[in-house]
Amino acid sequence: MSLLKVTGLGKSFGGVKAVDGIDFELHAGELLALIGPNGAGKSTTFNMVNGQLQANSGSILLDGVELVGLQPREIWRLGVGRTFQIAETFASLTVVENVQMALLSADRKLFSFWRKAADYKRTQALDLLDKVGMAEQADRPCSVLAYGDVKRVELAIAMANAPKLLLMDEPTAGMAPKERNELMALTKKLVVERNMAVLFTEHSMDVVFAYADRMIVLARGRLIAQGRPEEIRAHPKVQEVYFGSGKTFEKERKQMESV
C-alpha cells in the first residue's frame, strides 16, 4: 500500500481552480518532486497535505487515514513533518538546543518545561545532529552558522518527530550548487535509512532531475504528467507547458539555469 494516496484533490479560490482534481501516490523510501510553472498549484497542493489549507474536494490518505478535515497539528502528529526555517527567535539558541526544543515539542511537553530542562534529551539531539553531520557544531549558536549548515540543522529538527512523510518547500532555495547537492544527497540518505518519504517542490531543475525518484508536474491546477525523471524530461506535454512546443527540455533547461 502506498504511504500517501491523493485522489481527486481540488481547491478553488473564488473562481480560480488552483488545484483541479489531482491524483498521485507516494511510497515509503521515495523522493517525489512536485514541479510546474508559476501559479501551477504547487504551494496549494503542499498546503492541503499539511492541513494549512482545507481541500474543497477529494481525499488525502496517509497510511489509510484521511487527512482532509484535520488540523495541521493533528496531521503533524500522524507523521507528516515539514522543514521550517529556523525562526529568528531561535537563532540565539545553540544548534543542539534547537533540536532539543523540537524533541520537546514532539514529546508534547510544555514549553515552560524547557527552562528547567537544558539537558532534556541532549543525547538524542546529538544523535540527530550526527545524522546530518552537525554534531561537532552542536554548541555553537545557530546565528553564526553558514547557510548550508543551518539547512542541515533544519533537517535534524524536522527529524525529531520521526516523520513518515517529510514535506520540503524549495529546500535548496538560495543555496550555491555545491551546498544544494550536499543537502539533497543528505536528504536522500535519510529517506533510505529511515524508509521515509519526501514530497518536495523545487525550482532548480538540476536538483529535481538529480535527486527525485519520481516527479509530478502541475500546470494550471492540473496534473499533466508523472513518472521517473527520464520519462518527464522526454514528455511532450511537459516540454510544451514549460517551454512552448518544438523545443527540447534539455536546451531550455540549460538556458534557464544560466539566468
Ligand SMILES: Nc1ncnc2c1ncn2[C@@H]1O[C@H](COP(=O)(O)OP(=O)(O)OP(=O)(O)O)[C@@H](O)[C@H]1O
Ligand atoms: N490565497 C489565495 N487566494 C486567491 N488565489 C490564490 C491563493 N493562493 C493561490 N492562489 C491562486 O491559485 C493558483 C495556484 O497558486 P499556487 O501558489 O498554488 O501556485 P504555485 O505553483 O505554488 O506557484 P509559484 O511557483 O509561483 O509559487 C494561482 O492562480 C494563484 O494566484
